[in-house]
Amino acid sequence: MKETLQDQLAQRIALLPAEAQGPWRELARSLDGDNDKRVELTLKKVTDSDVFSMPGKEQVVPVAQFLLLAVRDAYARPRSGQFERYTSLLPVFTEFLGRQARHPDLADHPKLLLTLGEQFVLAFHDPEAGTTVAFDNFYEFQMQNVRAFLASPGFKGWRTQPGTEEFLKACVGRWLVHLGNFARNRREKAFLNLLDTALLLLRSVPELLPQFQPIALLLPGAKKTFHFLYAEGEDAIARLLGRARQASTGEVQGAIREWTDLYTIGALPEVPRTGEMEESPDLTVPYIYRSLLEEVLGDGTISSEEEWVVKSMRDFIEISNERYQKIFDQVQEARKLGKLTVLDRDFSPRAFLHRILTKTVEDGVITDEERALVGQTANALLLNQETLAEVFAQVKDEFKAKGGPPPTVSRELARLHDLVRYTAMEERIRSVLVSDRGMRIYQKAGKMLAQLRQEAKQQAPERAAELLGQWPVVCFFFEPQVYLYPVIMLFIESPNVHPARLEFKGGRIDVEFLEEVTGTAGEDTWVTDRPVLRLYNEGFEAEIPVKAVLVGDGLHTFIEGCQEETGGRYALMIMHHSRMASILALQKAGQLDFSATLAEARRALAAARHQEAVTLLAALHQRSPGLFDVQYWLGVAHEQMSARLPDQTDLREKALGFYRKELALNPGSDKAMRAIGRLLAEAGRTDEALDWLRKACEAAPASVQNLVTLVETAYKRDQAAGIKADSPPDYILKTLGEAFHLHPAHPRVRRLVDEFSVRFGLDLAAQFRGQPVATLFQ
Numbered sequence: 001m002k003e004t005l006q007d008q009l010a011q012r013i014a015l016l017p018a019e020a021q022g023p024w025r026e027l028a029r030s031l032d033g034d035n036d037k038r039v040e041l042t043l044k045k046v047t048d049s050d051v052f053s054m055p056g057k058e059q060v061v062p063v064a065q066f067l068l069l070a071v072r073d074a075y076a077r078p079r080s081g082q083f084e085r086y087t088s089l090l091p092v093f094t095e096f097l098g099r100q101a102r103h104p105d106l107a108d109h110p111k112l113l114l115t116l117g118e119q120f121v122l123a124f125h126d127p128e129a130g131t132t133v134a135f136d137n138f139y140e141f142q143m144q145n146v147r148a149f150l151a152s153p154g155f156k157g158w159r160t161q162p163g164t165e166e167f168l169k170a171c172v173g174r175w176l177v178h179l180g181n182f183a184r185n186r187r188e189k190a191f192l193n194l195l196d197t198a199l200l201l202l203r204s205v206p207e208l209l210p211q212f213q214p215i216a217l218l219l220p221g222a223k224k225t226f227h228f229l230y231a232e233g234e235d236a237i238a239r240l241l242g243r244a245r246q247a248s249t250g251e252v253q254g255a256i257r258e259w260t261d262l263y264t265i266g267a268l269p270e271v272p273r274t275g276e277m278e279e280s281p282d283l284t285v286p287y288i289y290r291s292l293l294e295e296v297l298g299d300g301t302i303s304s305e306e307e308w309v310v311k312s313m314r315d316f317i318e319i320s321n322e323r324y325q326k327i328f329d330q331v332q333e334a335r336k337l338g339k340l341t342v343l344d345r346d347f348s349p350r351a352f353l354h355r356i357l358t359k360t361v362e363d364g365v366i367t368d369e370e371r372a373l374v375g376q377t378a379n380a381l382l383l384n385q386e387t388l389a390e391v392f393a394q395v396k397d398e399f400k401a402k403g404g405p406p407p408t409v410s411r412e413l414a415r416l417h418d419l420v421r422y423t424a425m426e427e428r429i430r431s432v433l434v435s436d437r438g439m440r441i442y443q444k445a446g447k448m449l450a451q452l453r454q455e456a457k458q459q460a461p462e463r464a465a466e467l468l469g470q471w472p473v474v475c476f477f478f479e480p481q482v483y484l485y486p487v488i489m490l491f492i493e494s495p496n497v498h499p500a501r502l503e504f505k506g507g508r509i510d511v512e513f514l515e516e517v518t519g520t521a522g523e524d525t526w527v528t529d530r531p532v533l534r535l536y537n538e539g540f541e542a543e544i545p546v547k548a549v550l551v552g553d554g555l556h557t558f559i560e561g562c563q564e565e566t567g568g569r570y571a572l573m574i575m576h577h578s579r580m581a582s583i584l585a586l587q588k589a590g591q592l593d594f595s596a597t598l599a600e601a602r603r604a605l606a607a608a609r610h611q612e613a614v615t616l617l618a619a620l621h622q623r624s625p626g627l628f629d630v631q632y633w634l635g636v637a638h639e640q641m642s643a644r645l646p647d648q649t650d651l652r653e654k655a656l657g658f659y660r661k662e663l664a665l666n667p668g669s670d671k672a673m674r675a676i677g678r679l680l681a682e683a684g685r686t687d688e689a690l691d692w693l694r695k696a697c698e699a700a701p702a703s704v705q706n707l708v709t710l711v712e713t714a715y716k717r718d719q720a721a722g723i724k725a726d727s728p729p730d731y732i733l734k735t736l737g738e739a740f741h742l743h744p745a746h747p748r749v750r751r752l753v754d755e756f757s758v759r760f761g762l763d764l765a766a767q768f769r770g771q772p773v774a775t776l777f778q
Contacts (some may be wrong), residue, residue: 012062046092061231067089114146185775202248214412216269217416222238255494271417291359295348333435429483473526473546504574506537509536520551539706546660669699693710
C-alpha cells in the first residue's frame with residue numbers, strides 16, 4: 001500500500017528527540033486538514049523551536065525531509081485551487097536550507113527549490129467563464145524565495161557538493177529558454193522575476209558566465225516585445241540590468257555592461273535563417289516587376305536604357321497596366337520612406353538576373369513556373385543561355401556555401417534564435433501602418449476602440465480592461481512595399497494583452513469569411529451587426545470573438561494580394577492600438593474562401609444536410625483547387641454519412657481518401673492527420689492510428705484535441721489487449737500532462753484526469769503540477 005503524506009511525516013518526526021516532537025506532530029496534524037490559519041500558527045511553533053533554529057547533526061536531515069515533503073505536497077495539491085498553504089511553508093523551507101544546505105545528505109533538497117514553481121507560469125483563457133487564469137503573483141513569490149537562497153550561506157556551502165555545477169548549468173539553459181518565451185508571450189512579471197534571479201545567480205557564481213552568453217540574443221528581442229509597456233515610464237529591464245552591473249565586479253560587470261548596451265540599442269542580431277515564408281517567397285510576376293523597379297529607381301533617375309528594359313520586360317512577361325501601376329506606386333512610396341537601397345550604379349542586367357535567381361533557389365526548390373519566368377527574364381534582358389548558365393552556376397555555388405550543414409547549436413540557443421526570428425517577423429508586419437492608407441485605417445480603428453472602451457466600462461467596470469482584451473476589431477492591409485504578404489490585423493486597446501494572446505494559444509487558427517466579400521471595394525466601413533469573419537482556435541475547440549470588421553478598399557486590396565501576388569499566403573497579427581505594439585503574429589498559407597461557400601457548407605453539415613454540403617464543397621474545390629480545408633470537410637461529410645448509415649465501409653474509405661488529399665495539398669494539416677487516426681482506430685488498425693496521431697501532435701504540439709485523442713486511443717488499445725497496469729503508462733503522464741499544462745480546465749482534459757485518477761488511485765493533477773512546463777505555449 002502506498003504511503004500517505006502523514007505516514008511519511010510521522011517517520012521523520014520519529015527521528016527527532018522525543019521532547020522536541022510535539023510542535024512537529026501538531027504541524028503534521030494541521031497539514032491533514034483544510035485550516036490554513038492553523039497551519040500558520042503551528043508553523044510559528046516549529047520555527048521557534050531549537051530543532052529548527054539550532055538542529056543537531058542527526059536532526060538536520062529529518063527536519064529538511066519533513067519540510068520538503070510538506071512543501072511538495074502543498075505545491076502539488078492546492079486547497080480549492082489556491083496556494084496559501086504553500087506560501088506559508090516555502091519560506092520556512094528556504095530559511096532552513098539557507099543555513100543547513102551544506103549538509104552532505106541535503107544535496108538534492110535545494111534542487112527542488114530551484115525547480116519548483118513552473119506551474120505558476122501556466123496561463124489560459126477560459127471561454128466558459130470569460131476570464132484569464134494566471135498565477136504571476138505566486139511565481140514572483142517563488143522567485144523571491146529562490147533569490148533568498150542564492151544569497152544565503154547555505155547556497156555557498158551547497159555549491160561544494162558534487163554535481164551542483166552541472167545542475168546549475170542546466171538551470172541557466174532552461175531559464176534562458178523561459179526568458180525568451182516570456183518575452184515572446186509578453187509575460188512581463190515572470191520575465192522580470194526570472195531575469196532578476198538569473199543575474200543574482202551569475203553574480204554569486206561568476207564561473208557560469210559562459211552559460212549566460214546567449215542572453216545577448218534574448219535582450220534585444222525583449223526590448224522590442226516589452227517596449228509598449230515602457231514607452232511612457234521607467235524601463236524595468238534596464239533598471240534590473242543597471243542594478244546588477246553596479247553589484248558586480250570584474251568580467252561579470254563588463255559582460256552585463258555589454259548586455260545593457262545591446263538592450264538599449266535594441267537591434268536584433270543576425271541568426272541562421274530557417275526559411276520563414278516572407279524571406280524565401282516563390283518567384284512571381286509581381287515580385288519580378290517590384291525587384292525590377294527597385295533596381296531601376298534605386299539611383300533616383302530612369303535612363304533611356306532603363307526605360308527600354310522595362311518595356312522589354314513587359315513584352316516578355318505579361319502584367320496588366322493596373323497591376324504594374326500599383327507596383328510602381330508602391331516602389332515610389334518605399335523610396336520616399338527611405339526603404340529602398342540607394343544604388344550608385346546604372347541598371348545591370350546580369351546583376352538583376354543574379355538577384356532573381358538567388359530568390360528562386362533560396363527555398364531549395366525550382367518549380368516549372370519559376371523556371372519559365374527565369375527564361376523569360378533572361379530573354380527580356382537579351383542575355384544568352386551561356387550567360388544564364390554562368391549566373392545560375394554562381395548562384396548555386398553561393399547557395400551551397402551559405403546553405404551547408406547548419407552549425408551545431410544547443411537546443412536552448414536554437415530556441416533563442418527562434419525568438420529573434422519571430423520578433424523580426426513581427427517588426428516587419430507592423431510596418432504596414434507606415435503608409436497613408438495604413439494610417440487612415442489605423443485611425444478608424446482608434447475611433448471604434450474608443451466606443452468599445454465606453455461599452456466595456458458600462459457593461460462591467462471592474463472587468464473593463466479584461467473585456468477590452470477580448471474585444472478585437474479587425475482590419476485588412478496589403479502594403480507590399482514594406483511587407484510582402486497581406487495582413488489581417490486585430491487591434492485591441494487594453495492594458496491587459498493576455499486575454500487576446502491566450503485565445504490564440506497554439507497558433508492553429510482557422511480563418512473563415514461568413515459572407516461573400518469579393519465585391520467590397522469602396523469606402524472602408526465598420527460591420528458590427530453581423531459576423532463577417534470567423535476565427536476559431538481549432539486546437540482548443542474555442543471561438544475567438546470579434547467585435548467589428550472593417551470592410552471596403554482595405555479588404556479589397558487584401559483579397560487582391562492573396563489571389564494575385566502571394567498564392568494565398570498572409571499573416572495574422574494582434575496589435576495594441578495606442579502603443580502601435582505587436583502582441584502576436586502568425587503566418588498563414590493556403591488561400592481563403594472569399595465567397596463564403598465553405599461557411600455555407602459547414603452550416604449544411606451542422607444541419608445534417610450532407611449531400612448539399614458535398615455539392616457545395618466539390619464546386620468550391622473545382623473553382624479553387626489550392627484552397628485548404630475543402631478536402632478535409634469533404635472527408636468530414638462522408639464520415640458523418642457513414643456514421644448515420646449501417647455498413648457504409650465505402651463512405652469511410654472515401655472519407656479517408658479526402659483526408660489524404662487534404663494532406664497532399666497541406667502537409668501540415670494536423671486535423672486531417674487526427675481524422676485519419678480516428679478512422680483507422682475505429683477500423684481496428686490501432687498501430688497505424690497511433691502513428692497518425694503522433695504525427696498530428698508533432699505538427700501541432702499545442703493542440704489539446706490532438707493530445708487527448710492520442711491518449712484516448714492508446715488507452716483503448718491497452719484495454720483491448722487486456723493490459724492492466726497499476727500505475728499510469730508513460731503516454732498518460734507525458735501526453736495528458738502536456739494537455740493539462742495547456743488548458744487544465746478544458747472539458748476533455750478534466751474528464752480524462754478525473755477518470756484516470758480514479759482508475760489508478762492517485763491524484764493525477766498533483767502529479768502533473770510537478771512536471772516541467774513548456775513555457776513556449778504559456
